Amino acid sequence: MGFRSYAAWQHALEEAFFSPDWDGHPVVMYVDDAEAAALQKRFQLDQPLDQAVRQVVRPAHPKPYEAIEQYEVRQRSSDDAPAVLPLLACSVIAATRMANDGRHRASNYHDQFSQLLTDRDGVLASHNYLPVAYMWQRLASWQTQWGAYRGLCTIPSPEDLPSNQSRIGYAISQSILRGTDRQLLPQFFYAMRQRDDAAWPLPAGRLLRLLTYWGQREKFSRGFRRAMDDPELRPIVERLLGNLANVWDGSPEFVRLGIPRAELLVRFENRRLGWLARLPRKGAAEYALPDRVTLRRLGDTEYYNVDGLKLPDARTLRQGIQLRGEDVTVSRPPSSLVVLCHNALLDCRTSVDRFVPGEEHMILAGPEAEGDLEAVLQRAASAGKTREAGKLSWVPEGWSMRFRVLFDDAVTLKQAIRDVQGTMLATQPAPRYKPYLEGGLPLAPRINKRLYLAGGEPDLVMPDGAIGQILLDGQPPDPLFPSPGKSIPLWTRQLAAGRHAVEVEGAEVTFTTAEGLPDLVEPKETVGFLAADESAEGFATTGRPTAALIRGADVGLAGVDAVPRLVLCRRGAEKTLFVSCDGRAWTVTEPAPPAWWSRLNDAPSGYYYELELHGPGGWLVQRRKGTWQVEPAFPVEPNFQPGPQHLPWAAAVLDAAGGSRDPLWKACVRLAEEVKN
Numbered sequence: 117m118g119f120r121s122y123a124a125w126q127h128a129l130e131e132a133f134f135s136p137d138w139d140g141h142p143v144v145m146y147v148d149d150a151e152a153a154a155l156q157k158r159f160q161l162d163q164p165l166d167q168a169v170r171q172v173v174r175p176a177h178p179k180p181y182e183a184i185e186q187y188e189v190r191q192r193s194s195d196d197a198p199a200v201l202p203l204l205a206c207s208v209i210a211a212t213r214m215a216n217d218g219r220h221r222a223s224n225y226h227d228q229f230s231q232l233l234t235d236r237d238g239v240l241a242s243h244n245y246l247p248v249a250y251m252w253q254r255l256a257s258w259q260t261q262w263g264a265y266r267g268l269c270t271i272p273s274p275e276d277l278p279s280n281q282s283r284i285g286y287a288i289s290q291s292i293l294r295g296t297d298r299q300l301l302p303q304f305f306y307a308m309r310q311r312d313d314a315a316w317p318l319p320a321g322r323l324l325r326l327l328t329y330w331g332q333r334e335k336f337s338r339g340f341r342r343a344m345d346d347p348e349l350r351p352i353v354e355r356l357l358g359n360l361a362n363v364w365d366g367s368p369e370f371v372r373l374g375i376p377r378a379e380l381l382v383r384f385e386n387r388r389l390g391w392l393a394r395l396p397r398k399g400a401a402e403y404a405l406p407d408r409v410t411l412r413r414l415g416d417t418e419y420y421n422v423d424g425l426k427l428p429d430a431r432t433l434r435q436g437i438q439l440r441g442e443d444v445t446v447s448r449p450p451s452s453l454v455v456l457c458h459n460a461l462l463d464c465r466t467s468v469d470r471f472v473p474g475e476e477h478m479i480l481a482g483p484e485a486e487g488d489l490e491a492v493l494q495r496a497a498s499a500g501k502t503r504e505a506g507k508l509s510w511v512p513e514g515w516s517m518r519f520r521v522l523f524d525d526a527v528t529l530k531q532a533i534r535d536v537q538g539t540m541l542a543t544q545p546a547p548r549y550k551p552y553l554e555g556g557l558p559l560a561p562r563i564n565k566r567l568y569l570a571g572g573e574p575d576l577v578m579p580d581g582a583i584g585q586i587l588l589d590g591q592p593p594d595p596l597f598p599s600p601g602k603s604i605p606l607w608t609r610q611l612a613a614g615r616h617a618v619e620v621e622g623a624e625v626t627f628t629t630a631e632g633l634p635d636l637v638e639p640k641e642t643v644g645f646l647a648a649d650e651s652a653e654g655f656a657t658t659g660r661p662t663a664a665l666i667r668g669a670d671v672g673l674a675g676v677d678a679v680p681r682l683v684l685c686r687r688g689a690e691k692t693l694f695v696s697c698d699g700r701a702w703t704v705t706e707p708a709p710p711a712w713w714s715r716l717n718d719a720p721s722g723y724y725y726e727l728e729l730h731g732p733g734g735w736l737v738q739r740r741k742g743t744w745q746v747e748p749a750f751p752v753e754p755n756f757q758p759g760p761q762h763l764p765w766a767a768a769v770l771d772a773a774g775g776s777r778d779p780l781w782k783a784c785v786r787l788a789e790e791v792k793n
Contacts, residue, residue: 119187121161121168122202128159129201134259134266136397140377140447142360143259143267144298145290147205148212166209166232169202175230175239181247188251197266198258200251204287206232207248211284211291212339225284245283250623252286253549253579260546264379265396268363273547273580275530276355280348289352292343297336299370301360304330306368309435315452315484316434319537320358324350327357362469362542365447366436378403378411378420380437380448382428384456384478385464389510391422392466393446405441415690415742417461422446428454430512434482452482453489453539462741463688471529471543476500477521483514488536496529498522526603530580548579551620554603559633566627570613573606573629578620587619681733683749684724689738693768694727695784696734697754699761701768704736735781737772746775754784758791766791 132155133145147155152165161168172187174180184203191199210229230240256271270289277285308326309316317323327333328344343349371377376397383392393411395418403411403420411420425439426432436450456465456478465478477500481489493501500521504511511517523529526545533540557572558565568574578586578597586597588609597604606616617626685692685704692704707725727736733750756762766788773785 118171121163122172122184122187123199124159124161125165125168125202125205126197126199128155128161129205130197131159133201134197136265137373138267139397140264140379140445141267141371141373142270142298142363144270144293144356145201145205145208146212146292146294147208148291149209152205152209165202166206169206170233173203173233173240175234179247180240180244181251185247185251188254194261198251198254200255203248204251204255207284207287208290211287214288214291225288242283249283249286256547257549260549263396264377268359270356270359272352272355273549275580276351276547278348278351281352285352288349289356292340292349292353292356294337294340297340298360300332300335301357302364302370303332303368305361305364306366309366309450315482315488315539316450317358317361317364317539317542320354320361320541321537323357323361324354358537358541362449364436364449365438366450367438367447371440371445371447375440376444378444378446380422380446382433382448382454382456382467383464384466387510389428389512391425391428392462393420393422394418395420395444399444403441403444405439405444405446407439409439409446411444411446414462415739417690419462428512430482430514433480433512449542451539451542452485453543454480455543456480460688461690469542471523471545473523473526473529473545475522477523479518479521480511481516481518482512483516485539486516488538488540491536492529492532492540493518493521495532496523496525498524548577550579550623551618551625552577553625553627556607556627559630564628568627568629570611570629570631571607573609573611573616574627576604576606576618576625578604579623585619587617589616590619681729681750683727683729683736683747685727685736686724686738686740689740690742691739693737693772694729694734694749695737695765695768696732697752697780697784698732699754699756699758699765701765735776735784737768737775739772744772744775746772746778746781748776748778748780751778751780751784753780754787758787762791 129145129147133143147165155161156164172183174183179185181203184200188199207229210225210232213228213232214225226240226242226245227237229245230237233240252271253274256269256273259266259269259271271286272289274282281288304327307330308318308323318326324344333341340353343353365371376395376399378393378395378399381392381394383390399413399418399420401413405411407424409422409424411422413420425437433454434450434452436448438445438447454467455469455471457468457472457475458464459466468477471477479489479500500518502518504517504519508517530544533544553566553574554577556574557569559567559569561567576597586593593609611629613629613631615626615628617624685706687706689706692706693701694704695701704727727749729749733752735751736747736749738745738747758766769784769788770792773788775781
């Protein structure tokens with residue numbers, strides 16, 4: 117089977133719908149016959165979309181899409197979209213063709229799909245379609261991992277689909293809104309926001325009812341108007357409207373693609389509210405915006421200080437903000453609810469879009485959102501339900517504040533939010549499209565990231581709305597797993613040491629358990645670089661045991677049996693370096709807290725992490741909030757003959773020259789200046 121034309125369409129569709137130009141914009145992968153023809157012309161493709169897909173679909177085979185599934189696995193990459201876009205685009209075209217034409221009912225999707233790819237009804241039937249539904253979930257999972265960078269995902273989660281559309285609902289959801297419809301919706305949201313003092317966003321059902329009677333309704337496409345009136349499609353339209361209202365930036369104008377969009381965040385630090393901007397893509401060091409507002413980047417991070425903008429108050433939070441510069445647009449959706457979590461990178465609290473189960477939240481709520489928030493907290497929160505007593509000067513006028521709010525159960529939280537809807541809908545935890553493992557006691561992550569101590573197996577997190585059979589090592593689990601959507605502790609199953617697999621609706625996650633660390637056998641012959649004087653030869657070789665081989669970093673002054681010395685590094689630095697006193701420098705990578713950390717009864721502080729020094733002493737150099745700080749790590753007087761090989765060391769020292777007044781550090785700075793000169 118030739119995938120040349122299919123691959124060309126894959127590239128074209130990814131560029132059209134999932135490129136960084138969509139950063140911050142909701143993405144609806146709308147493709148009908150006219151759009152497919154326009155894309156073929158735009159990207160100069162040899163074959164039409166349906167013909168390219170026909171070449172790799174096997175209609176008579178029990179698994180007609182198996183070749184595409186295998187191709188997607190071979191091409192799988194964290195950077196590129198899953199190689200299923202051409203087939204999914206065809207599934208959307210089939211949805212746009214659904215109509216009562218005297219031969220097919222308006223709800224007959226599978227005959228339209230079969231006609232598109234085989235020219236016959238009934239060849240590609242509903243029982244063949246489950247792999248396509250999994251492909252939609254795989255695409256949604258990939259897109260949500262990018263945050264807003266590849267566009268905001270509008271693909272529904274499994275539990276959002278009506279039961280009679282549990283498979284075809286993904287394609288139908290993308291066939292409803294044309295590009296012209298998306299450009300009209302900001303005008304509708306703006307008109308509704310101006311006339312209604314209720315908490316924003318409004319419940320999705322209410323938005324749809326208002327849209328039905330809006331004076332500009334006839335300007336929407338015929339397909340969108342038909343979907344609004346169709347009882348079977350109305351639930352999908354409601355979810356789509358709710359998702360788009362959640363990210364609407366408060367402006368009646370549609371921001372064109374290609375303009376970087378920075379997210380305006382609320383910042384809480386030193387008992388004061390402020391603003392912070394986040395630009396996911398690599399941006400300039402500074403941006404100028406209207407009204408003398410300036411963005412200035414914080415070090416090498418994706419965050420920017422916002423200078424010249426009035427501090428957050430009840431009015432700006434309710435109405436939203438949008439500032440359009442020549443090179444960037446900065447916006448924050450209108451909302452009567454602000455949810456903040458700890459930002460480890462900046463060591464302060466910043467606003468987040470959604471609740472994160474298991475993390476502590478600080479919540480500010482306007483009076484119009486107070487009732488809905490109270491209902492959700494009483495039903496789903498395990499801590500932090502009580503309003504903060506007393507008047508706090510930094511809390512917006514008339515608003516309430518709750519501190520250390522914690523949600524343990526994502527399923528209960530989602531259901532509570534859906535029962536009240538309204539402004540709470542925007543705070544739902546992120547949808548989960550596939551099963552994954554979390555926690556557990558890993559044995560040797562550097563050898564195998566999914567190797568756990570027997571009895572310390574990880575928890576299994578189920579995808580939202582999973583309804584298919586669940587198998588543990590090929591058999592139904594005994595006892596059966598609880599209802600889908602919850603985290604399932606596997607360590608209670610008393611699994612034997614070895615490899616284990618969990619299958620959920622066609623997706624598989626695997627892990628291995630062992631009673632202890634595996635034995636690492638040293639090879640009889642080692643490969644390395646032969647030492648020549650004080651350097652290494654340029655080509656690797658297999659050396660004899662007596663040969664002097666350099667197999668990794670030369671530890672220099674420390675012997676092989678030297679006992680390492682420990683120093684503590686603060687977490688959350690923008691950059692951390694270790695500068696040795698013998699003219700070398702290394703970048704230090706901050707390790708994540710181990711997965712078993714949260715299982716300890718009294719978890720130690722995660723404020724610092726340990727760094728082992730196997731060689732000479734030196735200095736820990738960290739940049740925090742744009743300022744360099746230098747801490748001693750067993751330093752000595754630098755004593756070496758400076759040369760060009762020491763230029764990287766000198767650059768690191770001079771960048772942080774003012775970070776310490778220690779005489780030994782000043783000696784390093786003087787020597788670094790000598791190297792530079």
